[in-house]
Amino acid sequence: MQPDKSFNPGISTRVIHHGKSYADNTGTVMPPIFPSSTFSHGNPEGFDYTRSGNPNFRILESVLASLEECKYSTVFASGVSAITAIVSSLQSGDLILCEENLYGCTVRLFEQVFSKFRLQTKWIDFSSADSIELIDNLNPSMIWIESPTNPLLKIIDLKKICDKAKENQIPVVVDNTFSTALLQRPLDLGATLSLTSTTKYINGHSDALGGAVCTQDICWKDRMNFAQKSLGLQPSPFDCWLITRGIKTLPLRLSRQVENALALASELGTHPAVAWTRYPFKADHPQYELAKKQMKSGGAIITVKLKADQKQTYAFCKSLRYFTMAESLGGVESLICHPATMTHASLNTETKLKLGIDESLVRLSVGCEDFSDLKEDLSQHLSRLL
C-alpha cells in the first residue's frame, strides 16, 4: 500500500492492514501462502526463485518496515540467519566491537564460526564511560550492541554510541529482539541496522522461527538481499505467513505482557524469598532514567535473584504451573529460564560471574495470562523456598 499523505494510520492499524496480498482479484482478507519455489520469467512483480524473494516475504517485510517506520526490511529464516547475513558483508580481518553481554548464539557464531574466517571481535561493556574512547582507539569496522541485555537487562545508551560511531562512519547493529520497534527505535537513535529475531515477540506464538533486518540505507538493503539469496538464508513462505498473522496482535499482546510484567516485578521485589529483581522501568534499576528516556515501556522480561541454591532454584523453575521452564521468550505463554544451566550454560564460570549470571538467577518471560494467576503461581512456589 502506498502511504497516503492525507491519512496517517496508527501502529495497531498498520500491523493489521498490511500492503497488497498479491491475490487482489480474489477478495481474500488474509494473504494466501505462496509455496512456489519458482515463478514464470518476466512476471510483473519481478519474482523469479523463492531463495531471492517471494510474495510472503514481501508482505511481511512491508509490515516490519511499517512497524519500524523505516524504508527497508529483509526477512530471514531466523534471528541467527539475520546475524549471519550482516556479518557476511564484512571482510576477513575486520573487527567487530561487541557489547560483552550479547545473546549467546551471537557470541557462538562470532567466536566459533566467523573467527575461522579471521573475523576479529572485542568484547566491552558499552554501559561504561570509557566505551566511547574505545570506539576512537580501536576504530572497528562494526559495532554490535543489544539493549536491554540478556539476562541482566542492562541498558546501553544507544544514541550516545550511535552518535560517536557516526563521527567515525562505523555502522552500528542493534539487536532489538527484547523490545521490538514498538518499545524502542534503534534507527531513530542513529543505528544503521535494527535486527530482530521475529521468533520472539513479533510472531508471539512460539510456532515459527524468523529474523529481520531493518534499515534506512539502500546499500545495506542490497547487501541483505544479496546475503539472503547467496547464503540461502531465506525463510519459508509458510513461516512468513504465520509471522504476518502473529504480528497483527503484537500491540495487544505486548501491552498486556508489559502490564503483567510491571506489576509482577514490583510484587516479586518484596517477596522474602527474593534477593532482588531487575526490570528496566522499576525505580531501583541501575539505569532507570536511561531506560525511561530510551524505551516506551520496560518490556516483559524480568530477572530475579532468589535466595536459594542451584538445586532449589532448578526445582522452583520446574514446579511452576503457568511458567514453563524453557528457552526462548516473547510468546503469549509465560516461560521461566535458568540462564546458568540453559541459555548461558556454555560460558565458563569466570565469564558467568563477570556477567552476573549465578546459580540462583532466573529469567521470566511474562505472557498474556491473567495477572492474578501468574502472581499466585510465583508466590505459592516462592514461599516453599523459605
Ligand SMILES: *Cc1c(COP(=O)(O)O)cnc(C)c1O
Ligand atoms: C532468540 C534471539 C536471537 C536469535 O534468534 P533465532 O530466531 O532463535 O535464531 C538473537 N538475539 C536475541 C536477543 C534473541 O533473543
